[in-house]
Amino acid sequence: xxxxxxLDFEKPIIELEDKITELNRAAAVQNVPVDDEVKRLTExxxxxxxxxxxxxxxxxxxxxxxxxxxxxxxxxxxEISDDFVELRGDRAFADDPSIVGGLISIGDKRCMIIGHxxxxxxxxxxxxxxxxxxxxxxxxxxxxxxxAEKFRxxxxxxxxxxxxxxxxxxEERGQAEAIARNLREMAALRVPxxxxxxxxxxxxxALALGVSNRxxxxxxxxxxxISPEGCAAILWQDPAKNRDAAEALHLTxxxxxxxxxxxxxxxxxxxxxHRDLSAMAAELKRAIYEELNYLGHVDEAALIESRRxxxxxxxxxxxxxx
Amino acid sequence: MSWFKRSKKSLKATAPKxxxxxxxxxxxxxxxxxLYIKELEKxxxxxxxxxxxxxxxxxxxIEILCDSGTxxxxxxxxxxxxxxxxxxxxxxxDRLKQSMSKTGREDAVITGFAKLSGRDVVIAIxxxxxxxxxxxxxxxxxxxxxxxDATKYRRPLIIVSRSGGARMQESILSLMQMAKTAAxxxxxxxxxxxxxxxxxxxxxxxxxxxYGSLGDVIIAEPRALIxxxxxxxxxxxxxxxxxxxxxxxxxxxxxxxxxxxxPRDGLRDRIGDLLEFFCVAVAATPSEADKNEGESSAVx
Numbered sequence: 001x002x003x004x005x006x007l008d009f010e011k012p013i014i015e016l017e018d019k020i021t022e023l024n025r026a027a028a029v030q031n032v033p034v035d036d037e038v039k040r041l042t043e044x045x046x047x048x049x050x051x052x053x054x055x056x057x058x059x060x061x062x063x064x065x066x067x068x069x070x071x072x073x074x075x076x077x078x079e080i081s082d083d084f085v086e087l088r089g090d091r092a093f094a095d096d097p098s099i100v101g102g103l104i105s106i107g108d109k110r111c112m113i114i115g116h117x118x119x120x121x122x123x124x125x126x127x128x129x130x131x132x133x134x135x136x137x138x139x140x141x142x143x144x145x146x147x148a149e150k151f152r153x154x155x156x157x158x159x160x161x162x163x164x165x166x167x168x169x170x171e172e173r174g175q176a177e178a179i180a181r182n183l184r185e186m187a188a189l190r191v192p193x194x195x196x197x198x199x200x201x202x203x204x205x206a207l208a209l210g211v212s213n214r215x216x217x218x219x220x221x222x223x224x225x226i227s228p229e230g231c232a233a234i235l236w237q238d239p240a241k242n243r244d245a246a247e248a249l250h251l252t253x254x255x256x257x258x259x260x261x262x263x264x265x266x267x268x269x270x271x272x273x274h275r276d277l278s279a280m281a282a283e284l285k286r287a288i289y290e291e292l293n294y295l296g297h298v299d300e301a302a303l304i305e306s307r308r309x310x311x312x313x314x315x316x317x318x319x320x321x322x
Numbered sequence: 323m324s325w326f327k328r329s330k331k332s333l334k335a336t337a338p339k340x341x342x343x344x345x346x347x348x349x350x351x352x353x354x355x356x357l358y359i360k361e362l363e364k365x366x367x368x369x370x371x372x373x374x375x376x377x378x379x380x381x382x383x384i385e386i387l388c389d390s391g392t393x394x395x396x397x398x399x400x401x402x403x404x405x406x407x408x409x410x411x412x413x414x415x416d417r418l419k420q421s422m423s424k425t426g427r428e429d430a431v432i433t434g435f436a437k438l439s440g441r442d443v444v445i446a447i448x449x450x451x452x453x454x455x456x457x458x459x460x461x462x463x464x465x466x467x468x469x470x471d472a473t474k475y476r477r478p479l480i481i482v483s484r485s486g487g488a489r490m491q492e493s494i495l496s497l498m499q500m501a502k503t504a505a506x507x508x509x510x511x512x513x514x515x516x517x518x519x520x521x522x523x524x525x526x527x528x529x530x531x532x533y534g535s536l537g538d539v540i541i542a543e544p545r546a547l548i549x550x551x552x553x554x555x556x557x558x559x560x561x562x563x564x565x566x567x568x569x570x571x572x573x574x575x576x577x578x579x580x581x582x583x584x585p586r587d588g589l590r591d592r593i594g595d596l597l598e599f600f601c602v603a604v605a606a607t608p609s610e611a612d613k614n615e616g617e618s619s620a621v622x
Contacts, residue, residue, distance in 0.1 A: 164531075166551030166559050171569055174579050176530035176550035183504030184536055188512070203488075203497060204531045204550070211501045225488045225497040225528075230555075235410035235490060249493045250406050259405070261494050308505045312466065314498040315459030320399030 007063050009052055016045040049270060056220075058246035062228055064220040065199045069274040071281070072131075073100055073115030073158045076198065079281030081105045084113070087144055093173060096137030098129045098161070099209075101144040106156070107289045109296075112148035114141050114209060115158030115198070131200075132165040135178035138208050142182050145189060154192040154292050157209040162227060164205030179208040186211035187311070188304060192295030194288055196266065197221045197253075198273075213298075213307050214291045215261065217253040218284070219268040223261070224251040260314055264291075350374050352545075366586045375543050375586055377523060380432055380449045383482050387445065387590050388436035395434040396471065397464050402429060405459070406493060414491035421452045429460035430485070433468040438480065439594030441601065444472040447482040448529070455485035457528055458492035462499025465533060469506040469517075478516040478597050483534045486552075487527015500532035507536050516600040518593050521548050521571070521580065539596055540580040541589070542571035548580075 006014050020041050027034040056064070064070070077084050077100075086102040089095040101114035116133065119125030141157075148155045164175055186193065193212035201210070201223030217223060226234075228246035233239045256262040266287045273280040295303065348357050352374035362369075366386060367376035384393045401418075408414040422428065430452040436445050446468045448455045457465075465481065472479035488496035510517060519537025521530075523546035531550055534540075542548060549569035557564055567573050574580045584592045 164550065166556045168556065168560065168564070168568070171549050171551070171556070172577050174535075174577070177535040177579060179531040179550070180500075180504060180533070180535040183501050183532055184508045184511070187501070187505035188508040204500065204528060207497055207501060208531075211505065223494055225493045226490055231410075231490055237411075241410075245410075248406070248408050248410065249490075251493065256494055259495060261498055308509065311498065311502045311505045314502060315463050315495055316403050316405035316492075317400050317460045317463060318403050319401075322399075 005069055007060070007067065009056075009060055009063075013045055013049050013052065016041055016048065020045065046270070053270075053272075057243070058249070058252060059228065059243040061220060061222050061252045062242075062246050064272060064274070065222040067272070067274040068120075070199050071273055071277045072120070072160060073117045073198070075277055076158060076281050076284060077104060077113060077115075079278060080113075080285045087147075088140070090136040090139035090143060092136065092139060094134075094136045096129075096134050096140060097127055098131050098133045098165075099137035099141050101141060103153075104156075106285060106292065109154065109289065109292050111154050111156050111292070112144050113156045113158070114144055116161040116206075116209065118160060118199075129165060131161045132163060133161065133205060133208075134165050134167075134170045135173040135175050138164075138178040138182050141209055142178075142185055145186065145193075149189050149191050152191055154194070154295065155189065155212075156288055156292075157193070157195045157212065159195060159197045159201050159206045159210055159223075160199035160221075161202045161205045162200055163202035164208065179204045182208040183211050187308060189307075190300045190304065192292060192298070192303060193307070194291045194295070196284065196288065197223050197262075198284075201251075202227060211307070211311070213295055213303060213310075214263050216264045216266055216287060216291070217256065217262050218266050218273055218280070219253060220272060221253060222251040223253075223256055224249045259316075348376075351376070368586055373544060373585070375523065375545065377450060377484075379451070380427070380447045383447045384434075384436070384445075386586060387438060387480065387482070387593070389438065389440065392437040393434050393445070394436070395432055397433050397467050398428065400428060400460050400464060402458055402460050402492070404491070405495060406491070408491040408493075410491075417453060417491070425449060425452045427452055429464070430455045430457070431461045431464050433464050433471075435471070435477075438597070439590060441594065441597055442475070442477045443480055443597070444468050444475070444477050445480045445482075448484050450484040450486075450524075453489065455483075455529070456487060456489035456496070457485060457499050458489035458496045459499065461489075462496070462502050465499075465503050466506045469503065469510055472515050472517070473506075473510050473513050476513075476515060478518065478601060479510070480518045480520065480593060481533060481537075482520045482522060483525045483529050484522045485525055485527070485529035485534075487529060487531075496528065500528050503533045504536065507533060516597060518596060520589065520593075522546050524548070526550065526552050535579070538600065539582075541582055541584050541592065542574060542580045543589075544571055544583050544585055546571045548574055 023034045081104050084104045100117045104113045116131045117128050118131035119128040194214045195210040195212040196216040198218050228242040231245040232241040253265045269276040269279040348359050350369040353372035355371040367378045404415045431448045433446045517538050519540045521542040525548045571583045
């Protein structure tokens, strides 16, 4: 495996797996019995992996959420169904490729699916702007949500962005307004909405697709008000403190569930989403389907009311008794 | 060659140094004019020479916007509990204590009932001197409650924003206050309660990207810095200098992001006029409006 395709802490596992592959290859060529050894090494790799993954630091969660092999929105869309029809453009300025959206069947449910899209290599990343949308991306997303609402189709959003793009054009065209409007409009949608953080949940740029009835996170994804790097630069005035910042920001799924922000964690395959796309996609599809199934029985008014209630409850403070 | 002919401008201090007795004079941060504080106060802290709007306190906005003596503070006694036990180079709990003793406030916003040009309103004013006016659980909750009051009592809402954005020390909880306040605004909108957003210097990040940008009418003070990302972040990202006047009120007006720029001394009248327009329409169904026609007390 190429060096830039695994993280430092994954290295011992990768080495063991390479050894197993090598053994199997040798066995095939020379017809030597290696089954016992392979079995032993496989077990060893599994143990090592579960040991490493059970003790991940917050920063390692960040690294996994940004893993170069981590599946992106389009990867999941392809696995979930082959009937996806992409719809493009905000009807006002441009089509923003850092957000993709369109019609899809999830099991027997016809849905609108919308997600941030990162690039796999430099060329793709330039096209996708590293998954950092401009206002037109959020306006496209809103257009598609309104379209789904009109035809009473549920909406699924996949969140994976470092954040909304901070640039001159973005400000000129109202990045803040585009995000703010999405928050307000999503809060009032008359159809079931399910959001899943599949990688990086980067601040307002993530939230602009994430005001939903149900908020899910993949096991090794993150969600935060600011990137650890940004936080370290501002509060510690030292970008090298990103590990401390990651810890302090409580950005892992477990933390977010305990804070009452996230409703459900979707388990990743033992090897992580980045090393078993089809297993991950199947699990994701199952989780989304369950949520849609449940929300499908809730009437329109209750959908809006319970969604608003959910957000009204978020936050911690003390209050003097009057 | 023009290079050699160019006359060299002699270096000079940007503003002549003057000795100022403490508390009597104030230098304009924009044009450098030395201003007599008593005059400046009378002018609502607007430079008489260049029109620069000094940052002012929350109490001053109450004076400027509310009819004298009508402001009644609501939702007091709500304080942060440092839910994440956040610590960078300093503990969040210490930062909170410091800000509380410095400002005498419990967090970065106050809310209340008041009259504005004779009309009952709900008003929220953010306080930049409390941790940069940042929004955490307390600010989000108080803003949401003010919105709830506006809806419940059918009074127009005015929010004066100035904020560095979501408060990092409460991480995701701060981010979710954007969703909370926006969700309440969706309800207010359905209930047809007018909301005037007043953006003052500076308003960026999570406040601009939630209720700040969602006013039925958005008014900005002159030359206020208003944007999503801060100028420093943008400069770092794109690696070039930012154009003059970028993210200032005038820039936002030109790009269609705000309705108007209004100097401080005209704010109350302007908001009063807007509410006059909206509230008559809100208060009544067409038949009631017919009935009310001719009645002089058509105040909300």
